[in-house]
């Protein structure tokens with residue numbers, strides 16, 4: 001019965017966390033967050049937890065709460081932090097391709113870099129997770145040029161275009177330790193990510209599909 005009791009505790013813990021974390025603007029649903037939490041708390045391997053695409057800290061909070069639970073490795077959150085919550089451009093009546101172009105221009109405008117970092121840090125502070133998170137204001141490509149440590153959990157949720165996800169994995173996957181995981185968000189939802197993950201899980205690349213929860217697909221590196 002101890003196993004059952006522990007599961008009940010886990011579920012109530014996830015529920016309480018989701019009530020708090022869902023106040024942070026973002027796109028990750030609670031069951032996907034619970035999966036990130038569990039991987040951060042109990043995943044295999046030794047190495048950093050790295051997040052590509054943190055926005056206002058919703059997914060970061062799930063990862064950091066898991067890391068806090070078992071006192072595992074801290075989270076490195078990489079984003080341009082250039083989206084302001086109260087200055088969204090007026091996209092009404094615009095074709096989707098034009099909307100994407102406007103958002104992309106806003107995102108990569110150097111002047112916008114770091115303008116949502118305060119809000120991100122405030123959200124993490126209010127979750128009492130500041131000691132579990134460090135942030136890097138950069139594109140994932142820029143951050144990758146400086147990165148030289150093993151990673152046991154990589155969460156990919158930055159640029160959702162096919163070529164961008166492909167590049168992220170080319171740059172970051174060599175750092176994943178044996179048994180370590182890559183979690184992709186929006187698989188089945190965003191065409192670029194879905195196409196890339198379909199190719200990735202079927203390729204002879206040393207990774208194997210582990211599980212999908214909602215649109216969160218997780219692959220793990222096979223032992224050498």
Ligand SMILES: C[S@@+](CC[C@H](N)C(=O)[O-])C[C@H]1O[C@@H](n2cnc3c(N)ncnc32)[C@H](O)[C@@H]1O
Nearest residue numbers: 026028053055058059079080139140157158159
């Ligand atoms: C879908 S949001 C992330 C949502 C977040 N993971 C959550 O669940 O709360 C995508 C984020 O990726 C960031 N982003 C997009 N392209 C990027 C790039 N090339 N490098 C770093 N961050 C990028 C954007 O600034 C945005 O905050």
